[in-house]
Amino acid sequence: MKIIAFPERGQWANLLARPVQDSREIEEKVAPILADVKNKGDQAIRELAFKFDKVTLDSLAFPAEAMERAADLLDDTLKDAIQQAYRNIRTFHSKQLQAVGKIETMPGVTCWRKSVGIEKVGIYIPGGTAPLFSTVLMLGVPAQLAGCREVILCTPSDHPAILYAAKLVGVTKAFRIGGAQAIAAMAYGTETVPKVYKIFGPGNQYVTSAKMLVSKEGVAIDMPAGPSEVAVYADDTAVPSFVAADLLSQAEHGADSQVLLVSTSKKLLSAVNLALVGQMDRLPRKDLAARAIENSKAILVESETDVIDLLNEYAAEHLILSVANAEKISEKIINAGSIFLGNYTPESCGDYASGTNHTLPTNGHARAYSGVSVDSFVKKITVQSITVQGLRNLGPVVEAMAEAESLDAHRNAVSIRLKSLE
Amino acid sequence: MKIIAFPERGQWANLLARPVQDSREIEEKVAPILADVKNKGDQAIRELAFKFDKVTLDSLAFPAEAMERAADLLDDTLKDAIQQAYRNIRTFHSKQLQAVGKIETMPGVTCWRKSVGIEKVGIYIPGGTAPLFSTVLMLGVPAQLAGCREVILCTPSDHPAILYAAKLVGVTKAFRIGGAQAIAAMAYGTETVPKVYKIFGPGNQYVTSAKMLVSKEGVAIDMPAGPSEVAVYADDTAVPSFVAADLLSQAEHGADSQVLLVSTSKKLLSAVNLALVGQMDRLPRKDLAARAIENSKAILVESETDVIDLLNEYAAEHLILSVANAEKISEKIINAGSIFLGNYTPESCGDYASGTNHTLPTNGHARAYSGVSVDSFVKKITVQSITVQGLRNLGPVVEAMAEAESLDAHRNAVSIRLKSLE
Numbered sequence: 016m017k018i019i020a021f022p023e024r025g026q027w028a029n030l031l032a033r034p035v036q037d038s039r040e041i042e043e044k045v046a047p048i049l050a051d052v053k054n055k056g057d058q059a060i061r062e063l064a065f066k067f068d069k070v071t072l073d074s075l076a077f078p079a080e081a082m083e084r085a086a087d088l089l090d091d092t093l094k095d096a097i098q099q100a101y102r103n104i105r106t107f108h109s110k111q112l113q114a115v116g117k118i119e120t121m122p123g124v125t126c127w128r129k130s131v132g133i134e135k136v137g138i139y140i141p142g143g144t145a146p147l148f149s150t151v152l153m154l155g156v157p158a159q160l161a162g163c164r165e166v167i168l169c170t171p172s173d174h175p176a177i178l179y180a181a182k183l184v185g186v187t188k189a190f191r192i193g194g195a196q197a198i199a200a201m202a203y204g205t206e207t208v209p210k211v212y213k214i215f216g217p218g219n220q221y222v223t224s225a226k227m228l229v230s231k232e233g234v235a236i237d238m239p240a241g242p243s244e245v246a247v248y249a250d251d252t253a254v255p256s257f258v259a260a261d262l263l264s265q266a267e268h269g270a271d272s273q274v275l276l277v278s279t280s281k282k283l284l285s286a287v288n289l290a291l292v293g294q295m296d297r298l299p300r301k302d303l304a305a306r307a308i309e310n311s312k313a314i315l316v317e318s319e320t321d322v323i324d325l326l327n328e329y330a331a332e333h334l335i336l337s338v339a340n341a342e343k344i345s346e347k348i349i350n351a352g353s354i355f356l357g358n359y360t361p362e363s364c365g366d367y368a369s370g371t372n373h374t375l376p377t378n379g380h381a382r383a384y385s386g387v388s389v390d391s392f393v394k395k396i397t398v399q400s401i402t403v404q405g406l407r408n409l410g411p412v413v414e415a416m417a418e419a420e421s422l423d424a425h426r427n428a429v430s431i432r433l434k435s436l437e
Numbered sequence: 438m439k440i441i442a443f444p445e446r447g448q449w450a451n452l453l454a455r456p457v458q459d460s461r462e463i464e465e466k467v468a469p470i471l472a473d474v475k476n477k478g479d480q481a482i483r484e485l486a487f488k489f490d491k492v493t494l495d496s497l498a499f500p501a502e503a504m505e506r507a508a509d510l511l512d513d514t515l516k517d518a519i520q521q522a523y524r525n526i527r528t529f530h531s532k533q534l535q536a537v538g539k540i541e542t543m544p545g546v547t548c549w550r551k552s553v554g555i556e557k558v559g560i561y562i563p564g565g566t567a568p569l570f571s572t573v574l575m576l577g578v579p580a581q582l583a584g585c586r587e588v589i590l591c592t593p594s595d596h597p598a599i600l601y602a603a604k605l606v607g608v609t610k611a612f613r614i615g616g617a618q619a620i621a622a623m624a625y626g627t628e629t630v631p632k633v634y635k636i637f638g639p640g641n642q643y644v645t646s647a648k649m650l651v652s653k654e655g656v657a658i659d660m661p662a663g664p665s666e667v668a669v670y671a672d673d674t675a676v677p678s679f680v681a682a683d684l685l686s687q688a689e690h691g692a693d694s695q696v697l698l699v700s701t702s703k704k705l706l707s708a709v710n711l712a713l714v715g716q717m718d719r720l721p722r723k724d725l726a727a728r729a730i731e732n733s734k735a736i737l738v739e740s741e742t743d744v745i746d747l748l749n750e751y752a753a754e755h756l757i758l759s760v761a762n763a764e765k766i767s768e769k770i771i772n773a774g775s776i777f778l779g780n781y782t783p784e785s786c787g788d789y790a791s792g793t794n795h796t797l798p799t800n801g802h803a804r805a806y807s808g809v810s811v812d813s814f815v816k817k818i819t820v821q822s823i824t825v826q827g828l829r830n831l832g833p834v835v836e837a838m839a840e841a842e843s844l845d846a847h848r849n850a851v852s853i854r855l856k857s858l859e
Binding site for chain 1: 514515517518519521522524525528529532533538540542543546548550551553554555556566567568569570571598634635649653655656657661676678679682683685686688689716719720721722726749763764767768770771772773774775776777778779780781782783784785786787788789790791792793794798800801802803804805806807808810812815816817818819820821822823824825827828831832833834835837838839841842843844845846847848849850851853854857
């Protein structure tokens with residue numbers, strides 16, 4: 016990693032800038048795919064699967080037997096691991112369910128919020144070399160807890176771990192559809208794929224672009240996506256080989272992964288650089304990782320205050336605090352997706368099984384967005400009930416305000432009731 | 438209103454469809470405005486204010502004296518009403534703040550979520566005949582409760598009620614800027630207007646289009662906007678004149694307001710129609726209201742089950758249940774922005790002062806979106822801390838899953854730590 020020593024604050028914005036991606040070219044390729052699926056439904060999906068992936072799809076839905084058989088195809092260690100991850104994710108997310116609490120804001124005026132699971136949601140899981148069954152858990156568990164009635168899964172992968180996880184989280188229908196056409200199928204509905212109200216999940220730039228385009232048409236999406244990121248703040252209590260391993264675990268996602276190391280200790284930065292070289296060589300994906308590490312930055316700063324300001328300006332998806340007073344520092348972090356404290360909390364624990372969600376805001380979106388949680392799968396509907404006495408108390412307030420906003424019919428809706436009580 | 442008797446379920450979708458708006462033409466007008474403000478900052482804002490509104494802006498910021506003096510310019514009745522609304526909204530929204538709860542998902546693995554106010558948020562309030570000071574309260578109170586550090590207000594209106602409300606909710610800076618250029622100023626920042634991370638508030642189609650465009654560039658927005666809506670379900674226990682008043686209070690928002698009345702009683706529908714005629718004549722905005730009522734629908738259906746299914750399919754922004762068993766029915770509603778129960782809970786109470794928020798999902802978005810709440814102004818950051826024993830418990834689970842996903846560096850981040858403990 017290139018070490019950048021004591022950059023001035025004026026340089027931070029440039030130093031921390033993410034690569035800007037021009038999405039227009041991709042959009043122009045994706046828009047016709049969406050239109051095709053909208054117009055021709057299942058037929059378009061079959062044609063596109065053949066055109067792009069040379070796959071002939073007989074049935075779009077995974078047969079029930081495939082879901083049932085998945086468990087038998089996995090070895091017990093992996094099956095147990097998936098079950099333990101499922102339990103931990105469930106334990107953490109179940110505390111996010113909120114009870115209804117009625118609030119009397121004035122005598123006779125009672126208001127409350129009820130959480131209702133979004134009726135129909137869709138989950139996309141990409142194919143490729145790495146079958147992301149962990150993401151099935153991360154999106155399926157909160158959907159299950161939220162009480163979503165229909166949970167649709169689209170994935171081009173038939174890896175048994177994906178189907179096993181889908182069964183665990185109660186996916187109601189699973190389809191063997193990949194790419195932008197899968198997003199279109201869930202956004203518009205086809206003869207066999209139900210239309211959903213919100214779409215979740217990672218994907219390549221075509222999938223991401225499809226999600227952005229359908230979101231303009233009123234289908235909700237989890238959040239805007241970008242390359243994965245980690246920022247590590249380490250001091251001399253950090254173990255350089257652990258830090259190096261964490262940086263590499265981010266870097267192996269791809270050459271566009273964003274990796275940032277910050278410290279007030281030059282010694283630590285040098286030691287991590289040394290450890291990186293040793294570990295990188297042993298990785299099967301070392302080419303990818305090497306390129307990401309080449310593009311990454313190790314920043315040496317003066318003080319802890321500088322570190323905190325810099326980290327808040329960057330707003331990392333994952334933030335590892337390998338420092339003596341990690342929890343204390345975490346309280347000063349206002350922009351991050353998820354924070355990992357101390358020497359024995361590697362990011363990969365959160366990626367898989369500690370219980371927190373791994374679908375997190377990238378690209379600086381942590382300034383305004385949260386990671387996925389049960390909140391992402393519910394709507395909160397407000398309800399209010401006013402008694403006759405309540406309206407006597409509240410009515411004049413509403414009449415005065417409606418009149419001042421020149422909304423006479425709003426005022427009248429109160430006045431006509433109050434008059435009837437005279 | 439046109440009464441539609443016993444439509445078949447197959448017809449519902451057409452019957453409940455909202456008018457589709459083509460946003461491309463507006464986008465083409467708005468995009469250059471955004472680019473102009475991005476490139477030329479304050480100067481562009483001054484030029485655009487002169488070009489579109491013939492306004493010469495000396496200072497973009499409202500002078501501190503204007504904020505201070507606002508209270509003196511309001512009569513006491515209105516000031517008291519605004520204060521009472523402020524207290525009720527605060528009471529209701531303050532219960533949405535969530536305490537941090539640490540959760541041990543496995544022995545030695547502790548995870549939690551902390552809510553942090555979005556550091557910089559922007560509120561837009563349109564000008565025009567009706568000064569929407571109520572919206573300043575509806576957006577400003579949750580921002581204040583969330584602990585947002587910088588709350589920017591842009592509005593072309595200098596109505597003292599807006600400035601008074603802004604002071605109450607702790608707006609940190611207020612600017613006399615209207616239209617798409619106000620959204621651009623807050624999205625990109627200018628010499629005087631700070632850049633914010635999330636933009637809230639209503640506006641005309643130019644403002645709405647500007648919000649959609651900047652959201653594609655990574656600035657979060659409250660929710661997609663559309664014309665305001667009410668659906669009323671009334672039975673023979675409803676008072677026809679009250680129902681008519683509620684329908685008109687929606688209709689006066691504009692000719693594109695969506696108004697829907699559903700009942701199993703033909704008698705009720707006819708009585709409401711009669712009451713509408715009488716009340717409409719007395720409204721100052723009667724032309725607007727008449728056009729909205731003309732486009733609206735009264736639907737007669739067979740059964741309560743039909744009503745509930747139809748209302749859930751429509752997903753109204755506001756839903757008034759003027760029926761005997763209103764609370765019971767409300768429990769079966771899964772798609773709505775806000776629900777009003779019984780004869781003495783007119784929508785206008787929620788619009789102004791009952792305590793619930795009036796920024797709600799329109800255009801069917803209630804299927805996946807919630808109204809504005811404190812949640813809209815915070816991010817929830819997850820934090821995790823794992824002890825040595827915790828990593829011994831959790832590590833093997835993560836190793837097995839990372840290996841199965843072919844992410845070796847992820848596995849290694851755990852293995853290197855476990856090996857160091859041997």
